[in-house]
Amino acid sequence: MTGYGLAATSELSTLLGRSISSARSSSYKARRAGVRVITVDARFTSQLCPDCGYTARNNRFSRDGFGCRMCGLAGPADHVAGINVRNRARLSVGTCQRARTCRLKADG
Template sequence: MVELPLVAGRLKGVRFAGYPSQLAVLAKCRKGETDLVHRDGKWFLAAVCEIEAEPLNTEPVDWIGVDRGIVNLATTSDGDNYSGRRLSRYRRWQDRKQEKLQARRTRSANRRPKRRAKREARHAAHMNHKISKEIVAVAKRTGRGIALEDLQGIRTRVRFCRDQRVRISSWPFHQLGAYIVYKAERAGVPVVTVDARHTSQMCPRCGYTARGNRPTRDAFRCRRCGLAGPADHVAGVNVRNRARSAWVFVNEPAPQRI
């Protein structure tokens, strides 16, 4: 039960509900203030909880490279693929609904797009939570770290076609990376960020890099050694290999001065 401060006085003994896992965390780790939020006709308690992270694994046996994309939201170096087609279909369905509402030009139709935008954002966040939770669980179970591409500023670095601009602007890659980072920190899994350039055009076997190595969006075929496979999987393997090099460079002993 909680107490709510009101103008007329404090209201005591207000009951609230939640998932058993959430209530257990709230009872054990709550610290600070709790806010009462009204959203979509419902009241929510936003409580601050401080959860101690597990000890960081400073000696991972290897790394899981994660390539983030649009068609495939995430593809790992292990070959696990998390398709984004379901999210794309959902967004196209929402766009069609919004176009119909805008054609009505009524006051009620003007209010609905805001609610639909929030619903779409919650749907994307739910999918990113599921993907990040599974990737971190695999890394923790196998004693490995997680390697991510540095995609900071990619929207300004890369030119896209007109039909791709809307998809890129709504691409939740940053949110997925943030979810992986904080879940990994809680589980004690190390995370490194590597250079994202040419990860889908470089051959992980011979190192040859060329645009011709990727004849289509989904296919990769090295023009030098003939290595072939899914382009997103190859990118994930390159991210993993770069993480290996970066981790060795970071952890090598500093040179001693004579």
């Protein structure tokens, strides 16, 4: 995920289909281009609703699908996880105070 001159990667990216060398290469290329790289904890990012903050295993109703049981937000699970990784990165660098504020800034 990129934006605001930074790239966010998850610690789990190496376990979920990307090799360690690929993850290192991406970080190296980003740093070489002057982009700040932030590694965030990716646990529960595909189960956390970026809209209301509700986290539950059954929010991830299938391998590819996300549907919040609290507020009804729905979409591809990988996209939702990406939004949550981005929000955690922004929170860690202090560009916003809460995850919902991060989402509203980025998505309009």
